[in-house]
Amino acid sequence: MFKIRMGIPEMQDLWENLEKKIQTKTANKNEAKLFKLLVSCFKKLSADPRYPGLCTHDIEALTKRYGIRVWESYLENHKSGAGRIFWV
Numbered sequence: 007m008f009k010i011r012m013g014i015p016e017m018q019d020l021w022e023n024l025e026k027k028i029q030t031k032t033a034n035k036n037e038a039k040l041f042k043l044l045v046s047c048f049k050k051l052s053a054d055p056r057y058p059g060l061c062t063h064d065i066e067a068l069t070k071r072y073g074i075r076v077w078e079s080y081l082e083n084h085k086s087g088a089g090r091i092f093w094v
Contacts, residue, residue: 008052013094043081043089051079051093059083065092 012018024041027033033041050057060079068076074094081089 008055010048010052040089044091047079047081047091055079068092 012021021044024033024037024044027037028041047060050060051062055062055077061083062077062079065076065078072094077093079091079093081091
């Protein structure tokens with residue numbers, strides 16, 4: 007099992023804001039959907055980063071740019087505007 011942590015303050019703020027809205031039932035439809043997708047993605051990533059449904063792959067250009075492997079995973083499949091997360 008891998009540990010997931012939010013690496014940049016903006017992501018931590020987004021996560022805490024979404025979590026608070028879900029707990030207080032003030033999240034709109036899009037926020038609730040995003041939260042659900044993120045929770046699902048984080049669970050799968052922490053259990054198996056190569057989970058097939060995440061379509062995880064490294065981003066060569068970003069890996070070269072930052073000198074550390076940068077990965078991309080999909081929040082949804084088979085959608086043209088699917089959300090993605092980038093992680094190291």
